[in-house]
Amino acid sequence: MQFKIKQISPKDYTGNIIFLYGTEVAERNLPLSKRELDFLKAAREQNADAVVAFDRLPYKLYVVNFDGERVPEQTQERLRRSADKVATLLREAKQTEAALTGEGVIPEEIVAFAEGLFLADYTFDRYKSEKPCHIETLYVEQSFLNEEELACNVNLWESISQCRDWVNTPVADLNAERFAAILQNKAAEMGIGCTVFDKKQIEWLRMGGLMAVNKGSVDEPRFVVLEYKPAEAVNEKPLALVGKGVMYDTGGLNIKPDNYMQEMKSDMAGAATMASVVFAAAANKLPVHLVAFLPLTDSRPGFNAYAADDVLRMYDGTTVEVVNTDAEGRIILADAIAYAVSKYDPELLIDAATLTGAAVRAIGTYGIAAMQQGADNAFNLLGIVGKKVYERLVEFPLWPEYDELIKSEIADIKNCGIAQAGAITAGKFLAHFARKTPYIHLDIAGVAFFSKKQEYYAQGASGFGIRLLYAFLQTYDILHTA
Numbered sequence: 001m002q003f004k005i006k007q008i009s010p011k012d013y014t015g016n017i018i019f020l021y022g023t024e025v026a027e028r029n030l031p032l033s034k035r036e037l038d039f040l041k042a043a044r045e046q047n048a049d050a051v052v053a054f055d056r057l058p059y060k061l062y063v064v065n066f067d068g069e070r071v072p073e074q075t076q077e078r079l080r081r082s083a084d085k086v087a088t089l090l091r092e093a094k095q096t097e098a099a100l101t102g103e104g105v106i107p108e109e110i111v112a113f114a115e116g117l118f119l120a121d122y123t124f125d126r127y128k129s130e131k132p133c134h135i136e137t138l139y140v141e142q143s144f145l146n147e148e149e150l151a152c153n154v155n156l157w158e159s160i161s162q163c164r165d166w167v168n169t170p171v172a173d174l175n176a177e178r179f180a181a182i183l184q185n186k187a188a189e190m191g192i193g194c195t196v197f198d199k200k201q202i203e204w205l206r207m208g209g210l211m212a213v214n215k216g217s218v219d220e221p222r223f224v225v226l227e228y229k230p231a232e233a234v235n236e237k238p239l240a241l242v243g244k245g246v247m248y249d250t251g252g253l254n255i256k257p258d259n260y261m262q263e264m265k266s267d268m269a270g271a272a273t274m275a276s277v278v279f280a281a282a283a284n285k286l287p288v289h290l291v292a293f294l295p296l297t298d299s300r301p302g303f304n305a306y307a308a309d310d311v312l313r314m315y316d317g318t319t320v321e322v323v324n325t326d327a328e329g330r331i332i333l334a335d336a337i338a339y340a341v342s343k344y345d346p347e348l349l350i351d352a353a354t355l356t357g358a359a360v361r362a363i364g365t366y367g368i369a370a371m372q373q374g375a376d377n378a379f380n381l382l383g384i385v386g387k388k389v390y391e392r393l394v395e396f397p398l399w400p401e402y403d404e405l406i407k408s409e410i411a412d413i414k415n416c417g418i419a420q421a422g423a424i425t426a427g428k429f430l431a432h433f434a435r436k437t438p439y440i441h442l443d444i445a446g447v448a449f450f451s452k453k454q455e456y457y458a459q460g461a462s463g464f465g466i467r468l469l470y471a472f473l474q475t476y477d478i479l480h481t482a
Contacts, residue, residue, distance in 0.1 A: 005142045006099065030104070040065075049065055051064050083120055100113065110145065166461075167266050177220055179222070183275055197224075197225075205315060209320070210332045216301050219297075226291065234287050237346055239346060239350070240291060244333050245271030248299070251301075270352040273448070314433070318334075321408040333351055337349065345482040346435075358423040365450065370442050373439045389468055393442075
């Protein structure tokens with residue numbers, strides 16, 4: 001979808017118009033007859049968020065009602081959801097262009113609607129013989145946004161679409177080696193530092209976790225480090241972003257039952273998310289020094305696959321008893337976290353991972369199960385911006401008592417505990433490798449990939465978490481003001 005700034009007069013414009021109706025003052029600019037206006041008022045009284053379409057053959061006028069008296073984050077989320085309805089109407093009418101304007105609205109509301117329209121218009125059609133209809137161009141009223149403001153938003157949205165494409169692509173076409181090469185090429189295009197460690201280098205680094213998970217696969221692992229370092233960053237020490245990159249997860253020798261195996265191409269969503277955040281930040285020149293650490297491998301039960309009862313020696317020397325090979329994500333993340341802490345001494349470390357079914361069972365598909373260790377201020381800020389962009393966090397505790405659940409009789413720790421508190425013990429396992437570095441863990445298992453359409457997200461990969469982390473980076477300087 002292309003976005004263009006344009007002066008739009010609803011009474012004179014020839015084409016599809018999307019008109020955001022925030023307050024009754026909007027009526028003066030609506031090109032409606034008295035009968036149409038009465039119909040609109042009745043619809044608005046019945047449903048404050050009604051989307052009403054009026055024929056202007058061969059085009060249509062879509063009036064998007066909303067209640068501007070709600071708190072801003074709820075108003076903006078309602079507009080994103082209304083955008084999904086409009087996207088559906090445009091698609092059904094096979095319309096490829098529209099103009100966006102309104103009255104009684106503010107720029108943030110225009111952006112929220114445009115964002116929802118962009119996200120709702122996404123489809124993964126790489127393997128489709130017949131491509132679906134898409135909105136090719138959206139004209140935005142020039143009084144709300146300038147070219148630079150619009151471009152910054154589009155850069156973010158395109159990063160989300162790229163993430164969704166990566167996560168939706170089957171492992172047959174996107175294994176660890178190919179994904180690493182794609183990231184390396186994109187980093188080179190954007191002037192971002194990128195180091196790709198191959199299998200021999202990973203062995204030399206003694207990343208026992210990443211190597212163990214890879215033992216059952218014919219495809220080699222990769223470990224990718226992306227660094228974006230602007231000249232005038234607000235942080236002297238980097239912010240580390242670690243993403244789980246299990247390109248496909250069979251569960252290993254603790255193989256998943258068939259109904260859990262499908263959609264496991266999405267188990268690399270954490271790595272795709274963190275890479276996309278770095279690329280979006282670089283595209284918009286955010287003044288934050290970022291380093292992303294992305295361990296990449298698939299998990300298979302073949303060859304000399306690692307097994308329950310194995311004891312692994314991780315990058316930092318910690319020994320780990322394997323209790324379940326399907327708890328593989330935390331094992332590869334542990335090596336990446338330990339490497340980040342040892343080599344870069346970050347001021348804050350955040351990971352994102354489709355880590356546990358326990359997180360999904362706890363809060364469903366409406367938010368992120370999050371934990372923190374020694375990162376109170378950063379976590380509070382992340383929670384605030386999460387509410388603003390409607391990618392919300394639910395904090396789980398990392399109390400010391402949970403350490404007891406991952407103690408091992410034969411090694412330093414084990415890779416999972418009992419069934420209870422499964423999401424928390426996974427976070428506790430990872431927190432061990434963060435050591436004294438302020439640490440935030442984001443379990444995105446419930447939101448990274450939807451089994452069915454959810455609001456403005458189609459079935460499949462969502463890119464959920466990118467807007468959250470990007471908004472966090474936009475306000476990151478708050479953590480550096482005394």
